[in-house]
Amino acid sequence: QMGIFTHDPGFTSTSSCESKITFIDGDKGELLHRGYPIDQLAEKSHFLEVCYLLLYGELPTATQLEDFENRVTRHTMVHEQMHRFFTGFRRDAHPMAVMVAVVGAMSAFYHDSTDISDPWQREVASIRLIAKVPTIAAMAYKYSIGQPFVYPRNDLDYASNFLRMCFAVPCEEYEVDPILTRAMDRILTLHADHEQNASTSTVRLASSSGANPFACIAAGIACLWGPAHGGANQACLEMLREIGTVDRIPEFIARAKDKNDPFRLMGFGHRVYKNFDPRAKVMKQSADEVLELLGIENNETLKVAMELEKIALEDEYFVSKKLYPNVDFYSGIILDAMGFPTSMFTPIFAVSRTVGWISQWKEMIGDPAMKIGRPRQLYTGATRRDYVDVEDRG
Ligand code: SDX
Numbered sequence: 565q566m567g568i569f570t571h572d573p574g575f576t577s578t579s580s581c582e583s584k585i586t587f588i589d590g591d592k593g594e595l596l597h598r599g600y601p602i603d604q605l606a607e608k609s610h611f612l613e614v615c616y617l618l619l620y621g622e623l624p625t626a627t628q629l630e631d632f633e634n635r636v637t638r639h640t641m642v643h644e645q646m647h648r649f650f651t652g653f654r655r656d657a658h659p660m661a662v663m664v665a666v667v668g669a670m671s672a673f674y675h676d677s678t679d680i681s682d683p684w685q686r687e688v689a690s691i692r693l694i695a696k697v698p699t700i701a702a703m704a705y706k707y708s709i710g711q712p713f714v715y716p717r718n719d720l721d722y723a724s725n726f727l728r729m730c731f732a733v734p735c736e737e738y739e740v741d742p743i744l745t746r747a748m749d750r751i752l753t754l755h756a757d758h759e760q761n762a763s764t765s766t767v768r769l770a771s772s773s774g775a776n777p778f779a780c781i782a783a784g785i786a787c788l789w790g791p792a793h794g795g796a797n798q799a800c801l802e803m804l805r806e807i808g809t810v811d812r813i814p815e816f817i818a819r820a821k822d823k824n825d826p827f828r829l830m831g832f833g834h835r836v837y838k839n840f841d842p843r844a845k846v847m848k849q850s851a852d853e854v855l856e857l858l859g860i861e862n863n864e865t866l867k868v869a870m871e872l873e874k875i876a877l878e879d880e881y882f883v884s885k886k887l888y889p890n891v892d893f894y895s896g897i898i899l900d901a902m903g904f905p906t907s908m909f910t911p912i913f914a915v916s917r918t919v920g921w922i923s924q925w926k927e928m929i930g931d932p933a934m935k936i937g938r939p940r941q942l943y944t945g946a947t948r949r950d951y952v953d954v955e956d957r958g
Pocket of ligand 1: 758834
């Protein structure tokens with residue numbers, strides 16, 4: 565059944581859905597997009613081609629890819645009136661707060677792609693979101709640092725365009741660095757989709773009510789913000805900085821083991837991967853490349869990360885709990901080296917995951933058997949009782 569959740573009759577309320585998009589084998593540490601292994605896609609493909617694969621189910625021909633890239637490129641600008649949204653925020657607003665608001669508001673600007681019963685409107689909404697979310701993320705960053713917005717350019721690839729919108733200033737041209745572009749493209753590719761994670765399930769549940777795609781993606785952004793999910797990349801780098809030096813690692817390892825201490829090792833563990841996260845392996849290669857390029861191999865944060873990973877992988881507690889570095893463990897180190905503040909780490913995750921949310925949204929609402937999601941509950945509250953007037957209460 566293609567609904568968002570299928571429930572068994574009892575209160576076990578196991579919820580699941582069917583999908584053809586992404587397959588994860590948590591024990592083997594395997595991640596496939598439409599059957600293709602993530603390590604091969606990260607090595608041989610690029611983000612917009614992976615977007616096409618997730619959306620349409622097959623790798624594109626050269627002509628299909630060129631057409632798709634042109635369609636996305638020609639939708640990267642946002643309506644000029646949207647610029648005014650940003651001035652309503654304090655400069656120190658978290659970029660995720662801005663993205664939730666502005667992406668949600670897109671339905672007020674793009675009326676001709678909100679009717680989900682129309683396949684053409686569904687297609688246009690998909691392209692608009694993939695094209696405009698990076699522009700909105702870059703605008704949120706520029707606004708937070710008091711710099712003017714930088715318009716997208718149609719002669720740049722997706723990752724280069726995003727980096728330029730974030731780092732270019734009117735006073736001088738931004739030189740696109742191919743290695744940074746490659747690293748950014750790889751980060752976007754590695755975060756594109758991940759089966760029924762919390763934010764994707766949020767998008768599916770919101771979509772099942774027939775809400776417009778922009779509202780549903782805004783719901784996904786809101787869920788991704790949490791430190792247990794997409795917010796982990798920001799929390800991980802902040803944790804590595806708090807640890808500061810290699811000699812302080814044992815103190816934090818002890819805290820992570822202490823059941824009375826809510827502290828968890830950010831960037832470690834996963835609900836599904838009980839072996840390594842295949843994305844973390846690729847991300848680590850990128851971290852080495854970028855830091856070498858930037859001549860900061862002796863990055864103290866990287867040293868702490870490498871030592872923390874080494875200790876955790878040998879520690880009996882973490883091994884027994886099957887806690888391995890996840891996709892968020894290294895991405896923050898790369899983004900930090902590129903010059904992004906930690907507050908931009910999760911927005912970049914959202915830029916990438918938009919295609920995963922949209923692909924799963926299209927898969928679900930395209931099915932005539934879709935029904936509104938209605939997770940069951942196990943009631944553990946008070947049994948029936950009569951009202952007591954206030955003067956008779958204790
Ligand atoms: C993402 O679902 C997805 O696919 C998400 C994601 C995606 O692409 O969409 O992969 C992206 O969200 C990756 C995860 C990012 N989050 C973090 O790095 C935050 C730190 N990690 C933890 O919060 C935690 O590992 C979770 C939330 C990711 C998973 O937590 P669970 O569900 O409790 O994991 P588990 O059941 O496998 O935990 C097993 C045990 C538990 O102890 P016990 O209750 O059995 O005694 O290990 C403990 C946990 O308390 N544990 C940790 C830990 N993670 C789990 N202890 C210390 N440090 C950690 N990081």
